[in-house]
Amino acid sequence: DAGITQSPRHKVTETxxxxxxxxxxxxxxxxMYWYRQDPGHGLRLIHYSYGVKDTDKGEVSDGYSVSRSKTEDFLLTLESATSSQTSVxxxxxxxxxxxxxxxxxPGTRLTVL
Amino acid sequence: QQQVKQSPQSLIVQKGGISIINCAYENTAFDYFPWYQQFPGKGPALLIAIRPDVSEKKEGRFTISFNKSAKQFSLHIMDSQPGDSATYFCAALLSSGSARQLTFGSGTQLTVLP
Incomplete structure (x- = not known):
């Protein structure tokens, strides 16, 4: 996986x-990039970063924020998870x-109940 | 707005046959066209890619054909094997300054029968 790790690999949370x-x-x-994958939609870009503290929006950025304080780490935050954000x-x-x-x-499977 | 349209959605091929997956794009500013292969439970893996100034690229059993005037490109898998059974995605990259936006097709599930 080209030296990339994601954590957690699975998560179940509540709305x-x-x-x-x-x-x-x-x-x-x-x-660094964040995508979500849903059946019938392929992969869709959420946000990406082109350097420390440099980020930009992708196709489906609403409801998501990102941060990159170090070259090696890129965080994706769902401020208030909704069921529509259940995805990989x-x-x-x-x-x-x-x-x-x-x-x-390798991906993170997120389920929002 | 779906900028990259992929077909077929699913494809069944006999072992040794040729698998062909097609994609069409709308934005002429796209400057890089990769294909990804994805197995269940795994992340997509880059298979082969082409730039719009080239009409064909071949790597082993995999070939991309690119038609710039028609805004179409396709993946050909020669001598298809059961191990090729996976989901395949085409994509198109838009590069502008520091911006890098990759748009994916919706995927083709390929099954190669033994």
């Missing part, structure tokens, strides 16, 4: 609770051998 997912990389890639969340990285190639982590 209205805050949730933070963590992505950690060991290879000093400049770019993938982190990806790019930027060593050209920043077009994105490599994905």
């Amino acid at each position: 209205g609770t805050p949730v933070t997912l963590r992505c950690h990389q060991t290879e000093n890639h400049r770019y 969340y993938f982190c990806a990285i790019s930027g060593l051998a050209g920043d077009s190639e994105q490599f994905f982590g």
